[in-house]
Amino acid sequence: xxxxxxxxxxxxxxxxxxxxxxxxxxxxxxxxxxxxxxxxxxxxxxxxxxxxxxxxxxxxxxxxxxxxxxxxxxxxxxxxxxxxxxxxxxxxxxxxxxxxxxxxxxxxxxxxxxxxxxxxxxxxxxxxxxxxxxxxxxxxxxxxxxxxxxxxxxxxxxxxxxxxxxxxxxxxxxxxxxxxxxxxxxxxxxxxxxxxxxxxxxxxxxxxxxxxxxxxxxxxxxxxxxxxxxxxxxxxxxxxxxxxxxxxxxxxxxxxxxxxxxx
Amino acid sequence: xxxxxxxxxxxxxxxxxxxxxxxxxxxxxxxxxxxxxxxxxxxxxxxxxxxxxxxxxxxxxxxxxxxxxxxxxxxxxxxxxxxxxxxxxxxxxxxxxxxxxxxxxxxxxxxxxxxxxxxxxxxxxxxxxxxxxxxxxxxxxxxxxxxxxxxxxxxxxxxxxxxxxxxxxxxxxxxxxxxxxxxxxxxxxxxxxxxxxxxxxxxxxxxxxxxxxxxxxxxxxxxxxxxxxxxxxxxxxxxxxxxxxxxxxxxxxxxxxxxxxxxxxxxxxxxxxxxxxxxxxxxxxxxxxxxxxxxxxxxxxxxxxxxxxxxxxxxxxxxxxxxxxxxxxxxxxxxxxxxxxxxxxxxxxxxxxxxxxxxxxxxxxxxxxxxxxxxxxxxxxxxxxxxxxxxxxxxxxxxxxxxxxxxxxxxxxxxxxxxxxxxxxxxxxxxxxxxx
Ligand code: HEM
Numbered sequence: 001x002x003x004x005x006x007x008x009x010x011x012x013x014x015x016x017x018x019x020x021x022x023x024x025x026x027x028x029x030x031x032x033x034x035x036x037x038x039x040x041x042x043x044x045x046x047x048x049x050x051x052x053x054x055x056x057x058x059x060x061x062x063x064x065x066x067x068x069x070x071x072x073x074x075x076x077x078x079x080x081x082x083x084x085x086x087x088x089x090x091x092x093x094x095x096x097x098x099x100x101x102x103x104x105x106x107x108x109x110x111x112x113x114x115x116x117x118x119x120x121x122x123x124x125x126x127x128x129x130x131x132x133x134x135x136x137x138x139x140x141x142x143x144x145x146x147x148x149x150x151x152x153x154x155x156x157x158x159x160x161x162x163x164x165x166x167x168x169x170x171x172x173x174x175x176x177x178x179x180x181x182x183x184x185x186x187x188x189x190x191x192x193x194x195x196x197x198x199x200x201x202x203x204x205x206x207x208x209x210x211x212x213x214x215x216x217x218x219x220x221x222x223x224x225x226x227x228x229x230x231x232x233x234x235x236x237x238x239x240x241x242x243x244x245x246x247x248x249x250x251x252x253x254x255x256x257x258x259x260x261x262x263x
Numbered sequence: 264x265x266x267x268x269x270x271x272x273x274x275x276x277x278x279x280x281x282x283x284x285x286x287x288x289x290x291x292x293x294x295x296x297x298x299x300x301x302x303x304x305x306x307x308x309x310x311x312x313x314x315x316x317x318x319x320x321x322x323x324x325x326x327x328x329x330x331x332x333x334x335x336x337x338x339x340x341x342x343x344x345x346x347x348x349x350x351x352x353x354x355x356x357x358x359x360x361x362x363x364x365x366x367x368x369x370x371x372x373x374x375x376x377x378x379x380x381x382x383x384x385x386x387x388x389x390x391x392x393x394x395x396x397x398x399x400x401x402x403x404x405x406x407x408x409x410x411x412x413x414x415x416x417x418x419x420x421x422x423x424x425x426x427x428x429x430x431x432x433x434x435x436x437x438x439x440x441x442x443x444x445x446x447x448x449x450x451x452x453x454x455x456x457x458x459x460x461x462x463x464x465x466x467x468x469x470x471x472x473x474x475x476x477x478x479x480x481x482x483x484x485x486x487x488x489x490x491x492x493x494x495x496x497x498x499x500x501x502x503x504x505x506x507x508x509x510x511x512x513x514x515x516x517x518x519x520x521x522x523x524x525x526x527x528x529x530x531x532x533x534x535x536x537x538x539x540x541x542x543x544x545x546x547x548x549x550x551x552x553x554x555x556x557x558x559x560x561x562x563x564x565x566x567x568x569x570x571x572x573x574x575x576x577x578x579x580x581x582x583x584x585x586x587x588x589x590x591x592x593x594x595x596x597x598x599x600x601x602x603x604x605x606x607x608x609x610x611x612x613x614x615x616x617x618x619x620x621x622x623x624x625x626x627x628x629x630x631x632x633x634x635x636x637x638x639x640x641x642x643x644x645x646x647x648x649x650x651x652x653x654x655x656x657x658x659x660x661x662x663x664x665x666x667x668x669x670x671x672x673x674x675x676x677x678x679x680x681x682x683x684x685x686x687x688x689x690x691x692x693x694x695x696x697x698x699x
Contacts, residue, residue: 044526072341072344072348077348140538143344144344144537147529147534147537148534148535148537148538149534150534152534183547225537226347226354227348228347228348228354231354232354232355232358232525232528233525233526235355235525236521236524236525236526237525239521239525240518240521240522240525243514243517243518243521244518246514247511247514247515247518250507250510250511250514251511253507253511254507254508254510254511257503257504257507258504258507258508261302261499261504262302262675262678262679262682263302263303263499263678
């Protein structure tokens with residue numbers, strides 16, 4: 001039997017809709033509800049704070065990028081409107097600090113320097129390598145992370161600074177870390193933000209406390225998951241105003257047309 | 264207000280020439296402008312126009328999305344994200360299309376329940392009703408196929424669960440399922456055929472919509488009183504009376520639609536669908552799109568898979584027998600005190616079934632945060648039995664036994680009676696000089 005046939009039979013055999021949800025039933029530990037945070041991007045008129053996104057990118061690059069890819073993002077995104085809005089020159093220099101595999105004109109493999117059109121480099125060549133380096137857990141791609149979890153940005157923020165010591169009697173599996181915000185309360189990611197000042201921001205930014213770094217990197221992830229958010233909300237406000245006026249006009253047109261009819 | 268003697272007159276040489284060869288302008292004129300329509304239709308009757316508009320929105324946004332979308336298991340997810348990020352206004356197209364599907368279903372449910380309330384399924388509109396059911400089934404299929412396309416976790420596992428229904432069929436089930444998959448599991452072959460069918464079915468829907476409107480134009484519209492049109496005094500021409508009313512209602516609906524597109528675009532989706540499909544990791548709960556939830560709850564209410572699947576499909580098919588199950592000659596629930604209560608109970612039952620479909624199948628029912636002392640399994644069984652009893656037992660019995668209230672003689676008489684009952688006539692108060 002080929003693997004595909006095997007998988008097919010497996011899927012067929014498990015009559016999914018009748019199976020009770022697996023882990024939850026046996027009193028497994030339910031994730032703690034994340035504390036809601038205020039995000040500048042919230043609400044109808046929400047906008048990102050450029051400085052915050054720039055700081056957040058730096059946290060991603062210097063901390064999270066050791067394990068997590070963001071393969072949907074390119075360096076050019078960092079200078080486009082509605083994002084961190086680094087200058088084009090900054091983005092060029094940033095991209096040039098990375099090397100990418102390429103071919104020379106004889107077809108021999110070489111390395112070239114990055115350009116703004118390049119995607120963010122991934123830390124591992126493939127999932128097998130990523131698992132091998134992370135206690136067999138796969139660090140998920142963070143490109144759309146804030147949309148891909150229940151609780152969104154609030155969950156991500158609480159998760160990355162929510163580590164604590166396991167309570168007495170809790171059997172923490174080897175290589176896992178205790179975190180109440182994670183379903184089951186243990187996960188393979190070690191606390192990524194361990195000390196204040198882990199990242200050095202340029203002059204004029206707030207002190208790099210753990211909370212601040214967590215907040216900023218999460219704001220960066222909100223933007224990364226939806227780089228066109230500001231454009232969407234701006235257009236939305238215009239569309240809503242236009243449609244409201246149109247609805248009022250149409251209402252009076254309708255009343256006027258019907259004014260002679262008993263109905 | 265008489266227009267009964269009006270017929271289309273081609274005005275210039277070209278329209279005269281065309282009219283004697285292909286009377287298409289005459290058809291349009293008779294069907295869309297001059298069509299005599301009861302003058303007492305309320306806003307529940309605007310959803311037909313809204314549905315037509317939504318079908319056009321889905322087709323137009325879908326055709327453009329299809330220019331950028333890649334139906335391949337390794338590329339589908341990223342291609343949708345590319346639409347969101349790199350295609351000009353791609354995010355708008357994608358959010359319009361994804362939320363548009365939900366809006367389409369909101370409108371169709373309003374439209375169907377309107378029909379149930381005002382007895383629009385009864386003679387002489389049975390064929391119209393049956394065609395509506397066909398459209399609804401095609402919409403269900405189209406929505407399901409479309410939800411598979413972004414190839415996220417819910418796409419993949421939803422497709423797995425739903426295609427597995429067919430494996431419950433005795434003997435040939437597994438072969439049918441493999442035939443649907445085009446493979447031995449949901450994989451690339453499945454995605455490609457689902458894309459092809461997702462592109463095709465909306466055009467089939469458009470075809471059935473034409474039949475549906477044709478079947479509407481033979482008996483004409485039903486109306487809130489459920490009585491037949493008795494003469495020209497009861498009707499107004501569709502244009503400009505209902506074109507303006509429908510347009511106003513449409514814009515209000517689009518305002519509601521826009522709120523979701525621009526300010527809450529992922530509210531109706533599931534977070535897991537932003538995780539790329541992974542056949543090795545089953546999500547904790549597999550939940551279908553909200554519009555299938557009541558039927559999903561009916562499916563899960565019985566421990567036997569085959570019976571569950573049969574019940575689920577029967578829950579929709581039973582509507583097809585309604586014109587013959589309901590023996591009452593009075594159409595509108597306005598004049599049927601008992602049926603009217605049954606109608607509202609049915610809405611409550613379907614709503615709670617929807618909530619049950621959303622929740623994991625074990626434990627007690629969670630009613631908006633309050634845990635009720637009844638297990639979900641028992642509750643969904645009771646409600647499933649009630650659902651079928653509503654159509655198969657209560658409707659026929661009540662329709663024979665119930666004493667209906669007196670029905671007005673004609674639409675115009677009812678309108679006048681209502682007007683003289685109320686002190687102020689709004690139109691008259693605002694512009695008395697314009698009264699005829
Ligand atoms: C009855 C009308 C239609 C309905 C109810 C419908 C429904 C859907 C749904 C629910 C999705 C998933 C959206 C998401 O979660 O991202 C989808 C995706 C898609 N549909 Fe449709 N659709 C319709 C018509 C069409 C047509 C006519 C086309 C093509 C000509 C089309 C092309 C697509 C494409 C390319 C996608 C994948 C992109 C995406 O996921 O956003 N659709 N559709």
